[in-house]
Amino acid sequence: MERKKSFITHNNNAASSNSSNIKGLQLFIADLRSTQQSEEQEKRIQAEIVKIKQHFNSKDHHDKLGGYQRKKYIAKLAYVYITSNTTKLNDILFGLDQTVELLKSNVFSEKLMGYMTLELLYEHRNVIEKINDKVEYQLNKDLVGNNDNFTSLALNFIGVVGLLSSQMGFNEELVSNVFQILRSPTSSQNLKKKSALAFLTLLKANPAILTEDSQRKQLWIQRITNLLDDTQNYRLTLTILPLVEFITRNIDPNCCTRLLPQLTQILYDCVVLGTSSSRVNQFPLEYKFANIPNPWLITKIVSLLSLMIMSPNESDTNVQNTAMLHTDNIEPEILNKLRSCVTEAIKLGTKACNDPMERIVQNTVLFSLINFASKLDPSPEAIKNSVVALCSLLSSPEINVRYLTLDSLVKLCSLSGKPAIDAVRYDNLNIILNLLKHERDASIIRKIVDLLYTFTDSDNVKLIVDQLLNFVTNSKHVNDPHIKSDIAVKIAILTEKYATDPNWFVIISLKILSLTTSSASFNDDEIWQRLCQIVVNNPYLQKITCEKLLDYLYENEVSESIIKTSAFLLGEYANQITDSVSIPELFNLFTDKYFIVSNLTKAMILTIMVKLYIFAPEIGSAVIKFLQLELNSLDIELQTRSFEYLKLIQLAKVNGGDINLLRTLFAPIPPFNTKANPLLKRLGSLPSTAGNTLAEATPPSSSSPLPSDTTASTTVLTPSNKMPPIAPVSRMNTQKTQEQYYSEQILSPNWKEGFVRMILHKQGILQSTPLIKIIYRITAPDPTQLSELRISLTFINQTEWDITGLSTEIIPHRIQDNPEYVITKKEIPSNASIQPQKRSEQSFELIVRKPFDVELSPILLVHFKCGGSVNVLKLKAAVGVTSTLGPNPQHVTELPEFIQRWKVLSSALGKDGECVIDGITLKRESSVLEDNVEDAVLLMKQTMKRVGFDIVEQGNVNNTIFASGIIHTKSDGNFGCLVKVKYQDNGKISITCKTTKAGPLATYIAECIRYTLMK
Amino acid sequence: MAIQFILCFNKQGVVRLVRWYEMCNGGMNRNGNAVTNNNASDPSSPQDLIAQIYRLISARDHKHQSNFVEFSERTKLVYKRYAGLYFVMGIDLQDEEPIYLSHIHLFVEVLDAFFGNVCELDIVFNFYKTYMVLDEMFIGGEIQEVSKDMLLERLSTLDRLG
Missing domain, CATH: 3.30.310.10 (TATA-Binding Protein)
Known part of the structure; x- marks a missing residue:
């Protein structure tokens, strides 16, 4: 027997009882493990499979094949599948029908085994095709049945394979059964949690579940967001958050904006109150992990908030425009709470602590909130403080911390722009360059390079490029060729963008290309092609580049990229350097290289041969000899090419040395007009705004003589025919969604009464239900500005129970492109909970900018819970032209x-x-x-x-x-x-x-x- | 914004636990840079991906390297080694890595308490129970319960159901 070795040092007693073990299975596994020879193992497996097949097929036994036996055999097949690393899939497929049979069992462990096995096998399309219909039928039965444990198995199964099967998300019955469990007030917490994630899986597979029918979309999304309220230690909240995040990101960005106060409060409770040492507001111990209040909840909320809130920088650079909230229309109270969460996280993250897990979790919270901080329109001061806190962690002995710190710095610099960038590069450049020299982890190097890339400009480009080049050529710690190739691309981009000295630019560019020799995977054609574009477009670079290339060609070992570049550029501009080298000499140089390069490069050399002939027809016979030799090439392209070139030269000779035809065919290359640098798309892993931010931070004018010339598009890019900025398009989209959102609202049945009253009276009852009464008051705070109105709302609890989770949303008809009215200074309800007969108040201000139809008045959504029921009132708050x-x-x-x-x-x-x-x-x-x-x-x-x-x-x-x-x-x-x-x-x-x-x-x-x- | 897959293998690269929450061939290794230009190329099989992940992670020095590594154009890995077993999660590139270390640690703690001094053999012999634990903690690529007490109570109930 093998000795049992624990991989965590603990001395707990086993929680799992042995009663649930399957003896036959254990023996089978032990048997297989004791046989050393793979042949013997194979025999044992085949014998077992034959035995199981007999049991499954035998007519006599079929009826007697009990649930336990069936479970045992399926378990064995599952083990064969696992232990063969899935290669024995076809050997065990005969058991599929019996596995489906197992799903129908009324014994939990049998059903579990059935679902578990299928979860593994659903990785294969042919399995899905064979049995999915039967499985979905059984899933529906288990979903609506009254055994909670069966229902939870079905939900788990959907949550695991829902994205693997292409059909599940389209099974209307299945979808609505899952949603039914989620929304039903009688479902247990456990089932609700599972149904939230099962529903998320189905929604990912088929977003049309919500987008197809706008009424259902509204209703279901509302039901889902209301569940966030249900905070029994936030157990359900934790699983609803990813669902809400998916909906916000992919379906309806407006759906959760009203939840901002509530989400902020939960975050505040965890980060600020939960970590305070005071005895009040103690966070439940079982939801602390490594001494920190529920880090999962914190990161999920922050992730959702980051999606909802758009920072001032982002609105300019126009990244994915899904966020609807801008910092300037978030209530100051909320903004302050969020900012104090950031401050608290910084305190927490820089606190000393000895437990490694605790430190990781502290840092989880720290990095999550620091990355979020740039959304909160931080002052330059606050940004600088974040940078200082982060940079102090760069010298941490923990590798993970250094990695995350760098990651966070990259994000901060990309999102917060100049203040962050300056704080990093003026005070901390040395630490970072030092890390570049000593780190051994490719992941960290990648982050360092990203960070350096974000803040390079014309002042520090030489220093940074030197260090990066040094790393690429000398580093022994990290031998990942991909990283080196990525760095080469970045160096190429940086030199092109910020070089101020043409000489230096050429030297560095060629150095990158010459590196190819040291690492075979450096075949970045884009780099040399880009250099050629730049040289073609900038005549003053042509001569020096050709001279430097010549130096490389004289060396013994030369990279293929250099040869390609030379073949192209010297072919164009050889006449500019005739004082350093004669054409016949060049011809000889290339003849030497010809036999050490790939076919593609050979083809390029054939072309330069002809070009050289045009420059100096006296080398004609040498060229012809050379081309004749290549007529026998095994490569069809080389063969054709030499044949064609040969004919052209012979034709010229026959015509008494008339090379006009050749001149026409090999006319000097015209300037390129590629607008974008093709290298930029290689920057996959950088945050999307990085490039933009930098471009803004360092105006491309003044100091450098290169900038406007280096872009290959020099001649084309004048202000008049620049591409129009993308922003307006996306604004139209947002506006469309806003109007759509407005018009999709289905108002509460008796909304009209209060609406008419609001036109007639300056104050009165907007709505009165048995649960809640809403009173409004319209005033003009400044008597000289009658177009500016303040609307105060009072919510009165009319019941004998508490009203909780009161939140409101005010939806104007339009928010952009010269709207008729705008809503400003929105406050949140003074209390989210109202005791019986008590009240909560809220007000907002509205500026009437232009005349408009009273029908387009803002819609007021009031969400609240009372006595277990979830309520939404949708009312129109009449603000007409007559209100002014x-x-x-x-x-x-x-x-x-x-x-x-x-x-x-x-x-x-x-x-x-x-x-x-x-x-x-x-x-x-x-x-x-x-x-x-x-x-x-x-x-x-x-x-x-x-x-x-x-x-x-x-x-x-x-x-x-x-x-x-x-x-x-x-x-x-x-x-x-x-x-x-x-x-x-x-x-x-x-x-x-x-x-x-x-x-x-x-x-x-x-x-x-x-x-x-x-x- | 979710876990794409959870993997567990030992030092020799023998897989002990696999869970794909989405079709695995969506992610390509950096080596396959031809893939970006040529979509017709064969999608890697799950086994190829696992082998690539194993090679990448087992080659890393866990004293001098972090627990995070970028794997493909859309996936990064968060992993941790406990004795002879590696636990790996593949997550989306825009996800923040550190919380997934807590995912892994909690999972291991729960396994440890459930089996009592869990070891690799427990996972081998009781693979179906291990998957039960996995499903009670993660579905749809998200974590569904973070209280160890709650989890253990539920797991022991399920285990006794027969």
Whole structure:
């Protein structure tokens, strides 16, 4: 027997009881392990397979084949599959049907074995094709059955193979069964957790589950986000977070913005309160790991928050524009909480501690939050502090810490730009260069190079490139050829971008190309091709480059890249260096190289031979001899090429040395107009913003003589035909989503009552349900700025239970491209929980910028939980143009004056600034008698006054109200309006509105009035 | 933003535990740089990938090298060695690595408590129980429970169900 060796030093008793062991299986495994010879093993396996086949096939035994036996045999087959490293898949496939049979068992361990085996085998498409239908049928049965343990096996199975099978996500029944478990209030915590991740898996396989039907999308997403609330030690939260993150990233970026306060609070509870030494707010011990409150929860929340919040830098550089929250519209209170989490994490991360696991977890939290910090619009001071904290960790003895520190520095420099970059390169460059010399880990070197790359500019390019070159040529610690090749690419990009000295640029570029000899995998064609482009486009580089190439060619060992570059460039510009080398000499040089290079390079050399002939026809016979030799080449391309070239030269000779045809065919190469540097796409692992940030941090003008010339696109890239920036396109997208999001909202059934009330009254009840009452108040904080409104909301708990998880979302119709109104200074509800009969308050400010239709008023979403039920109210908070009504400074108090102005407007604008709405049935209060004109007119008058109009007091026309007012808007200015509201003989009302501005404003006003008068 | 796969193999490269949460041929090794230009090339089989991972990790010096290494254009590895066994997680490039060390450590702690001084042989003989532990901790490429007490209580209940 083999001796049992524990790989963790502990002395616990076994928790697993032996009762659940399968003896036959244990014996089989022990048997296999004791046979040393693979032949014997193979025999043993085949014998077992034959035995199992007999059992499975035998008609007599079939009925008797009990669950335990079946489980044992399948387990053995599973072991054969595992121990053969999957190569024996075909030998065990005969057992598939019996495995499916096992799924149907009512014994847990048998079902477990069935699902477990299939989880392994689902890696193979042919297995899926054979049995998936049967498996899905059984999954559905287990999902809806009432045995929780079976349901949890089914959910596990979906969570494991849901992405491997291409069909599962499209099984409507399966999807809705999983979702049903997730949303049902009666499901156990354990099942909910599992269903959240099973659902996530299905959603990844088929996002159309949510995107296809907008009503379902809204409803399901709402149900999911509401579950974040359910915080029994955040067990469920932990699994809902990845689901919400996936939805935010791929389906609906708006879905979780309202959760910001709640997420912030959880993070704050963990990072700040959870780590404090005070006895209050102790974090539950079982959810601490290595002494830190739930690091998993922390990293998941930070990851979601990073997705939601867009930093000021990002909005410029326009990375994936999914985030909807910008730091300037996050409430200061929340921003402060988040920032204090960062501060706390820095304190925690730099604290001394001896337990290695604890230190890793401390650092997990530290790096997660420091990487997030740049989203919070940090002050240059704060950035510098982060850099200082990080750089102090660069000298940590722990390799992991150094690696993560560098990773974090790279992100910080890319996202926070200049302040971070300066702090790193002015104070810490030496430490970093020192690490480059001594680290032995390729992963770390990669990060160092990324970091150096982010902050190289024309001031330090020489130093950094020298160090990198030094590393590539001399480093013995790290022998990963890929890294060296990546560094070579980066050096090429940096020299091109920041070189200030053409001589140096050429020397370095050729040095990179010459490195090929030391490492075979250095075949980066892109590097030499790029150099050729640059040299072609910049005539002053041509001569020096050719001279330097010549030096290399005279050396004994020369890299193939150098030969390729030489073949190309000397072929073009050999005439520029004839004082250093004669054409025949060049011809000889290339003849020497010809036999040591690959066929591709040979083909290039054949071409330069012809080009040399054009420069100096006297070498004709030597060239012809050479080409004739190659007619026998085994390579078809070389053969063809030499044949064609040979014919061309012979043709020239026949025509008395007329080389005009050759000159035409080998005309000097025109400047390249490739816009982007092809090398840039090789920078795979860098954060996407790095390049951009740097380009902005170091203006490409002044100091360097090269910059504009080095881009191959010199002649093409003038400001007029530059590519338009991408930003506007993506803005359109966001805006479209915002409008879509707005219009997708399905309002609560009785929203209209409160909506109309808000047009009519400055304060009142927006909504009243048995659970909650919402009161609104509209004020203008600054009496001289009537277009700026403050809307205060009060939520009153009408029940005998607590209301919890109160959160709101205010959805404006548009947020970009000159919106009609903008929402500013949004506060969050003063309390997220309300005790019975108590209240919570919230306010936001709104600036009316231009006239708009009251129908487009902001939508208010109120989410809360009460007595176990989850509730959402979707209301429209009416803010119409009439909300900004102010008195006319020149009061229109007399009827003649009103008529006078009416006529002026009619003659100036005609019907343009007018709107008539007819046939409105007046709403009446019970006290008002039918057909009583006086009562009706009185009601109309009161209504108009309440809305805020000035009424002309007159006794001449009894059935009509004459009113006036000024509409205030921030961007478009103020407009006067005149309104006639007439009670007609047929008992209906007509509204006529005229404004001092043509366009739809009159209609907007009339619509508001209609709402207030209408039945 | 998730775990792509979980692997466990011993010093000789014998695989003890494999779990793919997505089709594994999405990720290519750096060596396959032809792949970017030539999509028609054969996707690596799971076994090839595992062999590549084993070669990469077993060659690393665990005194002088970190527990993180980039593996392909879309995958990086977080790994840790416990006695003779390597535990490896493949994660997306944009994921932050360190938390996955906690994933691995918690997993090992739970295995240790569940089997009582767990060793490689426990995993060999009780492979189905090991997968049960794995499934109770990770599904859909995400961690589903982080309380060791909760996990052990649930696992021992399941183990006794028969």
